[in-house]
Amino acid sequence: MLGDSTAMACFSTNDIEKAKEFYGGTLGIAVSMEEDDSLVLDFAGDTHVLVYLKEDHVPASHTVLLLSVADVEAEAADLKARGITLADLPYTDADGIARDESMPPTAWFQDPAGNWVAVGQLPS
Structure with missing residues (x-):
């Protein structure tokens, strides 16, 4: 059954080298495979x-990658220290974090291709 299979999410970019530099270098995510036209990002839990x-490529208008973090405030500060601009959205505060009771604390930013990425303090 498909519910027993493994899965891999995917999204597009317009520049693999910039994506590798951003995700692997700036964000510090492990890159396990790199080809001329793709790369694989590795996260916890296989x-x-x-x-x-x-x-x-057309940038996604929705979040393509949501990373669960233990402390969204600390992660937002770290992202800013790495030169990443957090999105100023109608529902984010001065720190770039959405703190609405209808969702976990979350901050958004865009990758070099314009795709939306978020860090959120998700319930476990």
């Missing part, structure tokens, strides 16, 4: 995400 080159 979780992987494929980022692939798409010549006619």
Whole structure:
């Protein structure tokens, strides 16, 4: 049954080298496989995400990657220290964090291809 299978999420980029530099270098995520047209990001729990080159890439208008963190305030501060600009959205505060009671504390930013990435203090 499909519920017993493993899965890999994926999203596109317009520049594999910039994606590798951003996810692997700036964010410090392990990159296990790199080809001319794709790379694989490795996360805890044997979780992987494929980022692939798409010549006619259009940035996603939704969150393509949500990273669960223990302390969203500390992570937001660390992201800013790494030069990442957190999104200023109608529901985020001066620290760039959404603190609405309808969702866990979350902060968004965009990767070099314009895709939305978030860090959130998700319930366990």
